[in-house]
Amino acid sequence: MDEIITQAFAGLSLAALLFMAAAGLNLIWGVLGIMNFATGSLYMLGAYGAFSVSNAMGSSLGAFAVAIVCVPLAAAVVGGLTEAVLLRRTYARDDESQQFMLTLALSYIVSGLVVIVWGGGIKSVSLAPELAGSWTVAGGTIARYTVFVIAVGVLISLGIVAMLQRTRLGLQTRAARDDRDMAAGLGVDVGRVYTSVFALGAALGALAGVLVAPIASITPGLDSTILISAFVIVVAGGMGRMDGVLYAALAVGLIQSFVTLESPVYAALTPYVVMTVVLVWSARRLVRA
Amino acid sequence: MTAQAAPPPAAPPRAAPPRRVSAWTLGASAVALALLLAVPFMLSTVYVIVVTGALVAATLAVSFNLLYGYVGMLSFGLAGLFGAGAYATVLIVEHLGLPFVPAAFLASAIVALFGLVSGALLVSLPRIAFIMLTFVLADLLLFATRHLRDLTGSDNGIVLIVGDGLNIASHPENVYYLVLLLGGVAFAFSVLLVQSRSGTILKAIRENPERVASVGINVWRYRLLAFTASSWIAGMAGALGALESQLLFPTVFDWRTSADALIITLLGGVGTAVGPIIGAAVLFGINFFVGRETTNVVIVNGILLLIVVLIAPRGVVAFLVTSWERIKELATRGRRT
Numbered sequence: 001m002d003e004i005i006t007q008a009f010a011g012l013s014l015a016a017l018l019f020m021a022a023a024g025l026n027l028i029w030g031v032l033g034i035m036n037f038a039t040g041s042l043y044m045l046g047a048y049g050a051f052s053v054s055n056a057m058g059s060s061l062g063a064f065a066v067a068i069v070c071v072p073l074a075a076a077v078v079g080g081l082t083e084a085v086l087l088r089r090t091y092a093r094d095d096e097s098q099q100f101m102l103t104l105a106l107s108y109i110v111s112g113l114v115v116i117v118w119g120g121g122i123k124s125v126s127l128a129p130e131l132a133g134s135w136t137v138a139g140g141t142i143a144r145y146t147v148f149v150i151a152v153g154v155l156i157s158l159g160i161v162a163m164l165q166r167t168r169l170g171l172q173t174r175a176a177r178d179d180r181d182m183a184a185g186l187g188v189d190v191g192r193v194y195t196s197v198f199a200l201g202a203a204l205g206a207l208a209g210v211l212v213a214p215i216a217s218i219t220p221g222l223d224s225t226i227l228i229s230a231f232v233i234v235v236a237g238g239m240g241r242m243d244g245v246l247y248a249a250l251a252v253g254l255i256q257s258f259v260t261l262e263s264p265v266y267a268a269l270t271p272y273v274v275m276t277v278v279l280v281w282s283a284r285r286l287v288r289a
Numbered sequence: 290m291t292a293q294a295a296p297p298p299a300a301p302p303r304a305a306p307p308r309r310v311s312a313w314t315l316g317a318s319a320v321a322l323a324l325l326l327a328v329p330f331m332l333s334t335v336y337v338i339v340v341t342g343a344l345v346a347a348t349l350a351v352s353f354n355l356l357y358g359y360v361g362m363l364s365f366g367l368a369g370l371f372g373a374g375a376y377a378t379v380l381i382v383e384h385l386g387l388p389f390v391p392a393a394f395l396a397s398a399i400v401a402l403f404g405l406v407s408g409a410l411l412v413s414l415p416r417i418a419f420i421m422l423t424f425v426l427a428d429l430l431l432f433a434t435r436h437l438r439d440l441t442g443s444d445n446g447i448v449l450i451v452g453d454g455l456n457i458a459s460h461p462e463n464v465y466y467l468v469l470l471l472g473g474v475a476f477a478f479s480v481l482l483v484q485s486r487s488g489t490i491l492k493a494i495r496e497n498p499e500r501v502a503s504v505g506i507n508v509w510r511y512r513l514l515a516f517t518a519s520s521w522i523a524g525m526a527g528a529l530g531a532l533e534s535q536l537l538f539p540t541v542f543d544w545r546t547s548a549d550a551l552i553i554t555l556l557g558g559v560g561t562a563v564g565p566i567i568g569a570a571v572l573f574g575i576n577f578f579v580g581r582e583t584t585n586v587v588i589v590n591g592i593l594l595l596i597v598v599l600i601a602p603r604g605v606v607a608f609l610v611t612s613w614e615r616i617k618e619l620a621t622r623g624r625r626t
Contacts, residue, residue, distance in 0.1 A: 269432070
């Protein structure tokens with residue numbers, strides 16, 4: 001029982017992190033049809049951003065709050081500019097691979113810049129005292145920080161749903177996703193929607209990076225680690241569907257957390273297994289239909 | 290990649306003109322071949338090893354170009370096939386005791402078979418899904434190599450056992466010529482395939498798959514053919530990579546190997562026979578000189594790729610040719626008025 005509680009919370013917080021990184025990728029993929037290879041770079045920049053903030057302001061709760069707000073905002077600005085200045089030039093070419101290659105180039109540039117700005121060594125961020133430590137519930141230990149990450153994850157997923165379903169921008173986003181030309185014909189500024197969505201996706205990736213900073217070692221290789229998991233979750237979630245991404249993130253996070261108890265090797269296999277099961281399942285459904 | 294928007298003025302015709310080997314092409318090929326053959330006589334050992342590395346990278350780019358340049362399928366899993374070819378070669382030499390060359394052909398045949406089986410599921414996916422799943426598949430192979438410790442030695446690496454004649458340290462020129470020969474075989478295979486009747490159908494699929502399907506051609510089968518052929522070349526490139534480094538780590542499966550093949554092909558020219566070779570020469574040349582100044586080569590490659598995608602999506606060669614033609618056109622127009 002005690003172990004189950006501990007692993008469940010660890011799994012949920014992992015799921016929250018995976019969800020945020022994958023949701024950013026998925027949003028951009030679903031609306032713009034772009035596979036943003038720089039997702040991992042945004043995550044890495046988020047973590048380094050959190051490091052710089054804690055370096056400047058110490059490791060208090062206030063400093064971490066500043067990092068949580070400001071770093072994703074900065075990423076949103078960078079993301080929006082990237083879409084408006086660079087990606088936009090390639091939309092006329094009838095080939096989705098072009099945007100993939102552009103974001104691939106950006107991920108190379110970012111990993112080079114990170115070494116220039118922060119150096120190649122391992123960086124770490126220490127937890128604010130309020131977030132460190134743990135509670136004991138029914139014999140299981142629950143790290144406070146996992147609860148914090150889960151709470152942020154829940155808020156973010158509610159926020160995304162509210163944004164898409166309740167706001168004007170959300171309505172326009174759904175319209176642009178379903179039929180770009182029709183939306184433009186009805187007076188939706190599709191260019192602005194694309195920029196906003198890309199900025200939002202970038203902010204989500206960076207937020208996941210900020211949140212992982214206190215519990216990961218921050219190195220220039222951080223981008224690759226999240227990239228595959230995020231991709232696999234988006235594929236398993238049905239490519240473009242936000243609810244699917246949430247379920248896939250939960251499945252991967254929880255299964256991975258519990259399997260780690262038995263064998264870390266099999267735990268690392270979890271994303272692939274989940275993806276394969278979903279792909280085989282959906283292929284069977286397609287065959288039947 | 291003719292799907293990209295050509296520069297507005299003087300858009301080149303989409304259909305390739307009927308292939309006739311001109312005296313120019315023949316002459317340039319002869320000079321290039323002579324230069325390549327002369328490399329060990331002209332350059333010192335260090336440079337011979339650098340050029341060997343460029344040839345290996347060019348071979349992998351040939352594989353990428355065959356699939357993306359001629360069929361429009363961007364595979365981001367070449368690192369997986371490259372690594373599989375490299376590890377299979379080393380393991381065949383070690384466990385079956387074959388000499389290097391038969392081992393390389395056996396290993397690349399195994400990789401081609403793997404491509405045939407995995408391709409059957411992958412090739413009809415939409416573009417982005419194809420990129421993603423080839424990428425994930427390569428990562429799965431990296432994972433397997435890391436964890437099959439007894440077979441692959443995991444992060445301790447594995448050594449290719451070859452006779453003294455093929456030792457990269459003592460006989461780099463032998464390694465160079467063998468890489469040139471086998472890379473040349475893979476290159477010739479790709480050129481012959483592209484110029485064959487099947488190659489014409491592949492190019493038609495790149496331009497408009499629905500149209501090709503509508504005349505009763507099985508698009509899936511031809512895509513699978515291209516994927517298998519490209520896998521064979523990638524496997525051969527892996528075998529050559531094993532010969533060049535002679536010590537393998539799971540990092541050969543890293544996605545950056547796939548990205549390098551992409552950058553090389555784009556630099557040289559997508560969908561042209563010589564593109565991968567020119568691209569490898571350009572990239573290795575730039576990286577060699579940049580590498581003297583800084584260890585941060587990755588940022589330079591990123592900027593190169595960014596510039597190529599934005600400004601010259603059909604490659605440096607095509608860009609220079611169109612720019613030259615435009616300058617000539619402006620000059621003649623200026624003279625007339």
